[in-house]
Amino acid sequence: MESAIGVLVSQFKAYAGSDGSSDTLSRDEFHRLVTSELPTFVKNAADPAAIDQLMSSLDKNNDGELNFMEFWQLIGHLASKHGGFGQ
Amino acid sequence: MESAIGVLVSQFKAYAGSDGSSDTLSRDEFHRLVTSELPTFVKNAADPAAIDQLMSSLDKNNDGELNFMEFWQLIGHLASKHGGFGQ
Numbered sequence: 001m002e003s004a005i006g007v008l009v010s011q012f013k014a015y016a017g018s019d020g021s022s023d024t025l026s027r028d029e030f031h032r033l034v035t036s037e038l039p040t041f042v043k044n045a046a047d048p049a050a051i052d053q054l055m056s057s058l059d060k061n062n063d064g065e066l067n068f069m070e071f072w073q074l075i076g077h078l079a080s081k082h083g084g085f086g087q
Numbered sequence: 088m089e090s091a092i093g094v095l096v097s098q099f100k101a102y103a104g105s106d107g108s109s110d111t112l113s114r115d116e117f118h119r120l121v122t123s124e125l126p127t128f129v130k131n132a133a134d135p136a137a138i139d140q141l142m143s144s145l146d147k148n149n150d151g152e153l154n155f156m157e158f159w160q161l162i163g164h165l166a167s168k169h170g171g172f173g174q
Contacts, residue, residue, distance in 0.1 A: 001125060001162075004094040004095050006169065007091040008091050009169055011091075012170070013170065023172055038088060068172045072159075072163040073163075076159040076160075078092065079096050079155070082093065083099070085110055
């Protein structure tokens with residue numbers, strides 16, 4: 001379980017580090033991450049407008065960037081759905 | 088990334104399914120999961136009292152069981168700490 005958590009952290013950092021703040025995902029970084037890493041878990045992952053909408057819904061402090069915990073909420077919901085927990 | 092998420096879901100289910108509700112972690116299940124799967128990420132993972140205290144802090148609805156999203160908050164905080172995000 002610790003190694004799986006480590007993978008998620010590393011992958012977040014790899015995308016977050018490509019431009020601007022290395023600890024947050026910009027719009028472009030988030031698009032790349034969703035398209036490449038979450039193509040089946042995120043509905044309409046190929047639709048840029050859907051990804052923009054998803055990002056807005058996650059960006060609780062409205063700064064145009066997703067920090068790690070904002071991103072973690074997304075994958076928690078995806079994981080919950082994937083696991084059939086119905087939340 | 089999707090496979091790492093899948094691992095976390097499967098492992099949660101494996102522990103949650105051992106007694107009582109198969110979708111939630113009882114106190115005993117949580118102790119086994121932390122001791123076996125999170126021995127380095129959770130501080131004092133070998134101390135039962137520390138794990139009890141951790142469980143109480145996560146069990147937001149105070150039902151004595153951790154559901155998947157309650158558990159997800161814990162690993163999010165562990166992941167954030169592991170990644171050095173300082174939250």
